[in-house]
Amino acid sequence: MSTLSAPMRRWPNQQPLLFLVVAGAAWLGLYQLLMPAAEALVATLPLERASHLGGALQFFFYDTPKVLLLLTGIVFAMGMVNSYFTPERTRALLAGRSEGAANVMAASLGIVTPFCSCSAVPLFIGFVQAGVPLGVTFSFLISAPMVNEVALTLLFAMFGWKIALLYLGLGLSVAIVAGWVIGRLNMEAYLEDWVREMPHAAAVAGEDRLSLGERLDAGFASVREIVGRVWPYILAGIAIGAGIHGYVPADFMAAFMGKDVWWAVPLAVVIGVPMYTNAAGVIPVVQALLAKGAALGAVLAFMMSVIALSFPEMVILRKVLKLRLIATFVGVVATGILIVGYVFNAVL
Amino acid sequence: MKVIKVLGSGCANCRNTIALIEQVAQAKGVAVTLQKVEDVRDITGYGVMSTPGVVIDGKVVHAGGVPSRAKIEQLLGTA
Known part of the structure; x- marks a missing residue:
């Protein structure tokens, strides 16, 4: 499991808003770069693009970074959103309600x-x-x-x-x-x-007094936990998918x-x-x-x-x-x- | 000697929590007794809904995830 180094952790906490803006811009820039980068990478391989292996490799090299990048961004954002909705608060919202609308909620x-x-x-x-x-x-x-x-x-x-x-x-x-x-x-x-x-x-909802900096921490934590746990499955899934793409008629x-x-x-x-x-x-x-x-x-x-x-x-x-x-x-x-x-x- | 209980049905996060508390306690030189509480009835008896939870001297001080190192340091320092 990777952890951010100590000085990097301190900066986002001191200026959480600035961090969010900078990180968001960097993320968008990376995402824009991805497609040309994947194309260029596959082009350097000594393979025919139209061949089975070429098709499979392109699928793999394009989709892997795309999915991981999207996932990191969204899991981070959801980690912050999640910090507003603890199970205790959700329970307090639902307790004592009658069925119907409460099912939707x-x-x-x-x-x-x-x-x-x-x-x-x-x-x-x-x-x-x-x-x-x-x-x-x-x-x-x-x-x-x-x-x-x-x-x-x-x-x-x-x-x-x-x-x-x-x-x-x-x-x-x-x-x-x-x-x-x-x-x-x-x-x-x-x-x-x-x-x-x-x-x-x-059902008592706990006090919620997290600062934006603490919510950032929640975002980092969920990236470490979720992306850290899930990436091998994604790689395996994309590899199998790439195989199917390239070889199955x-x-x-x-x-x-x-x-x-x-x-x-x-x-x-x-x-x-x-x-x-x-x-x-x-x-x-x-x-x-x-x-x-x-x-x-x-x-x-x-x-x-x-x-x-x-x-x-x-x-x-x-x-x-x-x-x-x-x-x-x-x-x-x-x-x-x-x-x-x-x-x-x-x-x- | 503080009695610390970690509530959770044996998932990876619960083991991580225990390991982290052990580390911090050792680093700070605080004597602690760590206990695992894995039975669902006991866990819900503390009113904890999301595991892992941490109980120090009978009081629930944390629930719903692996606590951060800073939080554990604070808990061991003051509680």
């Missing part, structure tokens, strides 16, 4: 509240204990991992803003509707007994992940659930599949089920939920993802 807050799947259980209990309705809690728990800045950044970098926005909208919809449905099913009895017997806790995927294959969407979900990786690794592969004729609906369904439903998370949740509630959760979310997949295939 919970799903939206899921995007900006910092969340790590290792905290899923204490967070779940904290919400329920403070009187956040079960369905609203689920809206949050579905949206938080699925609609996150890493997934959105990668989608933007590899597919453009339209697909990124579409994913944002549909991810939120799945979280809102699935949470609402779970709320309607009155599953409170399927919480583990010790969770139901816990004393009610008041066009329309190869159309035969079994294309629009006309009705079972492509359910199959994508079934394959996706037991797979456990993060958005970072899966998106570059997905982009390459799409280029080879896979339908967008099946591909998005695959992505969502990989990210939103994972086996390790179920095991963690089993500590607080009875099996029947976990099964309901998986069933409702998977159904939502299926619908998203079919809608996409039909519309595009």
Whole structure:
């Protein structure tokens, strides 16, 4: 893990605004330079641009720096935004609200509240204990991992803003509707007994007096943590994607992940659930599949089920939920993802 | 002797937190007893929702991420 040297850390903290302006300008400049630099780099290689290897290498050399640069910038900005939305404040915002509008709020807050799947259980209990309705809690728990800045950044970098926005909208919809449905099913009895017997806790939002300098620190910290953890997956994903780009014939995927294959969407979900990786690794592969004729609906369904439903998370949740509630959760979310997949295939 | 508990279900960040507190305590020459609290019930009993959390002498002093070195120094110095 890389850490910034001490004098560099001190300067941003003293003049945080100046640092933000300078860093923003430097970032934009770098981003503008990227495309010509990647072209020039590939041009110096003793390869035909049109050859298999040439195509694969160009994909790799252009996309890797682009994705990493975008990701660093956005993760930094989100780290600062996250410092305004602690789980405690989110809980205070949601506690005592009735379902419906609260599901929408919970799903939206899921995007900006910092969340790590290792905290899923204490967070779940904290919400329920403070009187956040079960369905609203689920809206949050579905949206938080699925609609996150890493997934959105990668989608933007590899597919453009339209697909990124579409994913944002549909991810939120799945979280809102699935949470609402779970709320309607009155599953409170399927919480583990010790969770139901816990004393009610008041939701108190902690004092928030962070300076801009401290928020900068939060940004640096999340870059170190998230980009530091995720970059090997991105490299691996882009390398596999580059291989697919260079070597797999066009329309190869159309035969079994294309629009006309009705079972492509359910199959994508079934394959996706037991797979456990993060958005970072899966998106570059997905982009390459799409280029080879896979339908967008099946591909998005695959992505969502990989990210939103994972086996390790179920095991963690089993500590607080009875099996029947976990099964309901998986069933409702998977159904939502299926619908998203079919809608996409039909519309595009 | 300060009793410091680190709350968290054994994820990487919790281990990093423990290592960092050990380092700082050693550097400052403060005697501490470090304990891991991994059971979900105990963690939520402290009212902590995002791990890792740090409890010093029974009081929650930090939650929701690896604390910075500066923060640990301050906690060990004054608390």
